[in-house]
Ligand SMILES: Nc1ncnc2c1ncn2[C@@H]1O[C@H](COP(=O)(O)OP(=O)(O)O)[C@@H](O)[C@H]1O
């Protein structure tokens with residue numbers, strides 16, 4: 369069964385990559401600034417947020433632009449990927465009705481597409497670090513690890529949302545509200561010290577909080593998170609992935625009756 | 628058992644035919660509270676069983692809406708039956724909707740690759756077969772034209788050429804022989820005949836009872852989702868014509 373699934377995935381890998389390339393072409397062909405936009409967008413956001421926080425709130429986080437960008441990068445990847453995935457099965461309705469294709473390809477493709485975008489935006493982080501003369505240390509090059517944790521988590525959540533959205537279309541709206549709350553429950557632009565103790569405890573249940581902290585530790589803090597942090601991150605990722613796969617698998621045969 | 632290509636056992640397919648589809652949580656909860664959550668089911672196929680032998684040409688006839696396409700979709704794995712089981716022995720190539728998976732903004736060349744991937748071909752395989760696909764579809768001059776500018780006949784030609792470039796163990800054909808012009812229909816029929824001669828198992832649905840009688844060994848007659856007759860082509864087609 370497992371082996372069959374992998375063989376099937378292997379067979380459709382070309383389709384997966386072709387769909388990713390197609391999305392990338394569409395995204396970058398349509399915007400005048402091309403690839404530069406992926407880098408420019410986080411930079412512009414950074415300028416605005418930095419101006420607000422350092423002048424209005426007198427925030428004193430060290431290297432605030434990088435602090436903000438690292439959080440922003442992870443949060444926007446997660447929300448973009450899940451939102452696109454959520455609509456992906458519906459979007460592929462005409463195809464799903466006519467040919468046999470493994471249906472998980474559609475949310476997975478959106479996650480990969482957004483992951484590529486995140487890597488491009490990561491260039492913005494590097495540029496800012498160079499400009500601000502933030503030292504790039506050897507631990508910096510461990511950045512794929514937190515990205516991988518986040519990716520696995522996102523795929524799991526995307527599968528879950530994509531399947532749920534076929535049956536209940538208003539999940540999209542509920543999820544919009546949910547992500548707003550999620551943003552405030554993730555230390556993207558505020559310092560952790562600002563939070564009261566009970567809030568810090570609440571945040572521990574937020575997987576994104578752990579991924580962002582991990583990412584910042586290696587990019588800014590110049591230290592590798594310990595085994596415990598790794599296990600926590602891995603745990604959240606795997607549990608979400610298993611939930612997502614199980615739910616998607618259970619529901620996928622019914623998709624065609626609802627799309 | 629080893630000479631069976633497709634085995635369909637007690638397949639029942641039910642569709643949800645509620646007039647107003649409940650597709651959001653709000654309505655779902657409201658209806659749940661009011662106890663109005665009713666599903667009107669529609670049985671498109673009712674306890675269908677048949678085996679198709681290796682190398683056989685198997686036809687399905689019946690009026691519109693009798694469940695022929697649904698049967699083919701279940702055999703191809705596009706639909707999962709509500710009850711019953713389907714076993715398929717060998718690779719399957721469905722010609723159900725030609726050009727499903729075409730992206731109309733892309734050129735014919737790009738679509739050959741895209742559609743090939745949708746059918747699960749590898750990149751190298753498509754490259755290898757590219758010329759023969761183009762030749763069969765007779766679209767050499769239009770390779771770099773977006774297919775939104777194509778006629779439906781041209782799209783069908785391209786779709787047929789891509790889907791039939793492989794030699795599958797089982798070929799599934801749903802009324803596609805009625806698209807395109809007379810010349811192209813002949814060409815398609817010849818290619819299918821070649822595959823049959825090569826030992827490919829074929830399951831075919833066609834409007835033309837003459838075509839079914841001419842091509843098939845055995846025929847299944849569906850009526851409103853139920854099996855009406857199953858037997859030799861001559862016999863079933865004869866009865867079907869005289870109903
Ligand atoms: N996705 C679907 N949802 C609801 N009803 C469907 C669906 N697909 C087919 N049907 C119904 O099932 C019946 C059989 O359809 P079909 O198999 O296409 O018939 P045929 O190909 O013999 O003309 C029809 O009444 C059709 O309306």
Ligand SMILES: [Mg+2]
Pocket residue numbers: 695696697
């Ligand atoms: Mg039909």
